[in-house]
Amino acid sequence: MTSISPEDQRGPAGPQGNAHLLDGVTGADHRVAILAEARGLRILPADPQAAAPQCPLLWPWNRVYRPASAGEDMVFAMLDAQDARLTPDLPEQAHAIRQQATGDEREAGHQVFGLRRRPSAALAIGATVAVLILVLISLAPLSGMAAHLLPAGTGGVSSDQVIRSLVATHKRCTGEDGDRALTDLSRRLADAGDIPTPLITVIDWKLVNAFALPGGRVVLTSGLIKQSEDGSEIAAVMAHEFAHVIHRDPMTGWIRREGVSLVLAVLFGQEAAGSIASTLTGTLLDATYTRDQEDRADHTALDLLRANGIRSDGGQAFFVRLQAQEAGGSLGSLLSLIDTHPGAADRAALFGGAKTGTGPGLDAGQTAAVKQMCR
C-alpha cells in the first residue's frame, strides 16, 4: 500500500502526502499518495488492489491549476484531464503545490464564439462598453431616419390623448378672434415650411412653455402668451415649435428615448444599484441630443420668420427674459449639463442678430385677441 503519513511531509523530491482524487470519469473516490517531482505532481494509488483512477497519473506543473470553481477550497485540476479534481489532505501540501503549479485555467474548456472561455472580465467589459457607446452615438441619426420614414400624422391620436389629459387638469383657452389669429399665423408658417398646418391648442397654465407633439400638434400655455409683450414673441415661439414639427423631433425623441432605455437596460440590468446611474446616464444623453435638436429648430425658425417677413427680435426679447430666470455661477454650469435647451443668452443673441424682416407676425389687435383667450 502506497500511503504516506502526514508526519512525513517532505522528502528529497519535494512535498508529499495523501490526497483525495476524483478522476472525472466516474464518481468514485480515490485515495492517493502525491509526490512532488521535478517534472510534475506524481499520483500514486494508495490501494493497489482498488480500481486505478482513469486519469493521467503525472500532472506536469505547467498543466496544473487551481480552478476558480473550487471557490474557497484548495482543489487542483489539470489541463489534460479537466474534469479530474485533486484535494490534498493538508493545507501545507496544497500551498506547496500551488506554488509550483503554473497551468493557466484560461486554456481550459471550449472556446465561446471564437473567444477563450475565460477571457478577462476587463477585456469583455471594455469591448462591450465600446460597442454600446457606438450604438448610443448612432441612435440619434438612426432614430431621426426612422421618424422620417413614418407618415407625417403618425402619433397624432396618441398626442390628442395627451392633450385631452392636459385639458382635463388645465382649461382649454378659446376665443373666436384669438383662434382665427393663431390659425392664420400657423398657416403662413406651415406654408413656409411645406408641412400640413399643425393643430394649435392653448391651455390655461401659468407655466411659460410651448411644446410640439408627434403628429403635428403644438401646445402653447397661457403663461407664455401673457408674458409676451407683442405678437412677434408669440410668432417666434410658434416658429420654433413648427421647426420641431418639420424635423419630426417629437417622434425622433420618442424613438430615441425608447432605444436609449433598451441599451441602458443591457448595461445596467435590473440591479437596484444601477437604477440611479442608469437614470442619470439617460438624462445626460437625452439632454445632449435634445440640445442639438433645439439649436437646429432655432435656425429653422429663423428661416420660417424670414420667409414671412416677421422680425426676429421678438424671439430675442423672449430669451432675454428667460435668461434672467436661469441659474448662474458654478451651479448654472452644472445644471447646463442636464439642460435640454441651449443657453438662453446664446439663443437671444442668435435671434437678435438675424435680419428676418420687420413684420410683427400678429398685429396689436390679433395679439390682444390671443391674450383674451385665457381670461
Added chain:
Amino acid sequence: MADTDSAGPAPARPDTPKSANARIDYAEGGTWPLVRRHLINVALMIVTIGLYRFWAITIMRQIIWRRVRFGGQPLEYTGTGIEIFLGFIRVFLFILLPLGIIFVLVELGLEREMPTANGSAIELVDLVYLVVVLMLIEMGRFLSWRYRISRTRWRGIRGRIELPASNYLIVAAGAAAMIVFSGWLLKPVVDLYRAKNVVGALNIGGLKGIYRGGAWGLLGTWIAIWIGYGLLAIGCAVVWFWLIGIAMVAGSDTFFGLVILSGGLAVFWLSLYMFSVYRVAFWHLVCTFSTVGPVRIRFDGSAASLTRLTFGNWLILALSLGLLAPVTWERKIRYMAAHVHVSGMPDPAELRQVGDDDSAIGGEGLAGDFDLA
C-alpha cells in the same frame, strides 16, 4: 502524452453502500465573507455601469455551490462570466431587440391609427404579444436550468438536460398559450407539464430522470387558492368600509392609519401564505413522483415555513437595500437542506461522466442573470 501514465478503465471500488440516504448540508463558511464579496461586487458593478454582474454572479455561485455538500461531497460550479454575458448579449440581439422594436411599434399606436383595424383585431394582437412574451420568459427559464445543471458537478460528474432548446420551444409555446387563454386557471397543469419535460430530460452521470406523476394533480389546490383570494378580497372590502365608518365616528386618523398598516401586512402575509400552499404542494408532488436512477427525493416543507422564509428574505432585502442579499441566499439553501431528503443513493463508481453540453455554452438567457437561487 509521453510523460504521463494512465491507468486502465477497471471498475472502481464501491465506497458508498447502495440504497443509502444522503444528506444535503450547507457547510458554514461564515456569512461575512460572502457579504464582503457581495459588497465588492456591487461596487464593481457600479464602476462598470452594471456589466460586471455576470462575473459577480459567477464568483458568488462558485463560493456557494462549494459550500453545499450532498452526501458529504461538495458541489462545484464550473460556469464562467463570459458564458452568461454572451448568452445575455445573444438574447438581447435576437429576442429583446426585436421584441423592443415590436413594442415601439405597438406603443406608437400604429394599428390604432389605422382606420381598417377594429377593436377585436387589436385585442388579438395584444393577446398574441402576451403569449410571445410569456413564451420567451419560459424559454429563458429553461435555458437557465439547462445551463446551471450543465455547469454543476458532484464528485466531478456533471449534470445535463438532454432536451434541445428547439424542442422546448414547442413546450414553451404550448405552456404560454394555455396560461393566457385559460386566464391563468391552467397554471398548475402547465407547471407540472413543464416539470415532467425537464425532469424527463435530466441525466446525471448516466442516471436518467423520470417524473411519474400526472399534470392535473394541483388543479384542485389552485382553484381552492383562487377561492381563498376571492374571499380575502371580499373580507378586505367589508373591513375597509367598516373602518371608514369607525374613522368617521371616531375621527382618529392615527387609529385609522395604524389599522390600515397592520391590516395591510396581515393581508400581504395571508396572500403570501396562500401562494406558499401552492408552491409547497407543487414541490411535494414533483419530488414524490420524480426519480433520478435509483435516487428518490422527498420534500417535507410546510406553507408556514416557506412563508416565513419568503417574507423574511423580502424584509432583509428591503431593509438592507439589497446589500445583505447573501444572507437571503444562505437562508434559502439552509431551508432546502432542511426539507429535501434524498434516499436510494447509487454507488458513485456507477456514475459515468456525461458529455459536455456544448449547447449550453451560450449561457442561460435572461432568467438566471440576476437571480442566484
